[in-house]
Amino acid sequence: xxxxxxxxxxxxxxxxxxxxxxxxxxxxxxxxxxxxxxxxxxxxxxxxxxxxxxxxxxxxxxxxxxxxxxxxxxxxxxxxxxxxxxxxxxxxxxxxxxxxxxxxxxx
Amino acid sequence: xxxxxxxxxxxxxxxxxxxxxxxxxxxxxxxxxxxxxxxxxxxxxxxxxxxxxxxxxxxxxxxxxxxxxxxxxxxxxxxxxxxxxxxxxxxxxxxxxxxxxxxxxxxxxxxxxxxxxxxxxxxxxxxxxxxxxxxxxxxxxxxxxxxxxxxxxx
Numbered sequence: 001x002x003x004x005x006x007x008x009x010x011x012x013x014x015x016x017x018x019x020x021x022x023x024x025x026x027x028x029x030x031x032x033x034x035x036x037x038x039x040x041x042x043x044x045x046x047x048x049x050x051x052x053x054x055x056x057x058x059x060x061x062x063x064x065x066x067x068x069x070x071x072x073x074x075x076x077x078x079x080x081x082x083x084x085x086x087x088x089x090x091x092x093x094x095x096x097x098x099x100x101x102x103x104x105x106x107x
Numbered sequence: 108x109x110x111x112x113x114x115x116x117x118x119x120x121x122x123x124x125x126x127x128x129x130x131x132x133x134x135x136x137x138x139x140x141x142x143x144x145x146x147x148x149x150x151x152x153x154x155x156x157x158x159x160x161x162x163x164x165x166x167x168x169x170x171x172x173x174x175x176x177x178x179x180x181x182x183x184x185x186x187x188x189x190x191x192x193x194x195x196x197x198x199x200x201x202x203x204x205x206x207x208x209x210x211x212x213x214x215x216x217x218x219x220x221x222x223x224x225x226x227x228x229x230x231x232x233x234x235x236x237x238x239x240x241x242x243x244x245x246x247x248x249x250x251x252x253x254x255x256x257x258x259x260x261x
Contacts, residue, residue: 012227087227091112094222098116100138101220105120105128 011083014059019044020052024061024075032065032072111225119217126177129209141167149174153182172206181208183226 014020022042027033039049053073056062060079064071118125128134132143136155143155149171157165169184183204205226212219 087112090224091114094112094114094224097139098114098220098222100140101128102116102118104134104138105118105124 010059011061011079014055014061015080017052017055019048020056023049023052023056027062027073027075028077030075032074034070034072038073111223111227114222116220116222117214117217118220122177122211122213122218125211125218125220126180129180129211130174143167147171147174147180147182169207170204173208177211179208179210181206183207 015024019042023038026038035046035050035053038053039046042049053062053064057064057073060076062073063076064073066072128138130147132146132153135141135147136143136158140157140159141155142158143153145153147153151171153167153169153171155167157163157167167184169182172181172183173179183206185204203226205224208221208223208225210221210223212221
């Protein structure tokens with residue numbers, strides 16, 4: 001139980017919000033979206049959407065790409081995949097530790 | 108993808124035996140592969156170092172939360188960004204911690220041990236990550252799940 005442990009906490013925290021999850025849902029289809037496109041159909045203001053996008057950007061889940069005067073946001077699955085991998089690692093380390101415990105107490 | 112880990116394992120040993128293996132610091136050290144400086148005491152910091160080959164430079168530090176005999180043993184411990192030698196030791200007080208709980212239940216053939224590790228996030232609502240839980244449909248499917256979930260709850 002000692003292999004590399006990369007903390008996934010910031011990514012989890014970024015995901016812990018329904019607005020941000022819905023933004024990811026829109027962006028994960030593959031097309032970069034502008035803030036106006038992301039604001040359309042939402043009850044939130046442009047400012048609120050921008051704030052949420054910045055949270056996602058900070059942990060690398062979205063990146064902004066500039067095209068002319070407008071920035072567009074695109075989805076990057078890597079941080080979430082890494083967090084998933086991290087949890088899988090921790091999980092595997094527990095499997096090994098518990099098997100050692102089993103052998104230890106059943107001996 | 109979930110923010111917690113849960114494991115259940117059946118042990119063919121009496122609950123008193125399992126309790127000792129978990130809470131006697133020398134016995135814990137044997138199977139966990141850590142050399143602890145002293146006994147576990149509820150509410151106190153436990154220190155030592157890992158004995159797992161290749162990770163001997165890693166310090167062990169945990170805070171014992173609960174010791175309810177033959178029922179529950181729990182501690183919190185830090186998840187530093189890296190265990191590489193160059194980064195070690197990190198400032199453990201600055202790292203996010205998770206909660207590790209060992210729960211014991213008597214069974215016909217011995218003891219059921221349920222291990223959970225939680226707190227990988229500070230989410231108020233576990234269900235928000237429900238859609239990430241299974242990694243079985245690729246990202247498109249995952250996102251559909253989220254979309255549906257969000258649609259239902261917003």
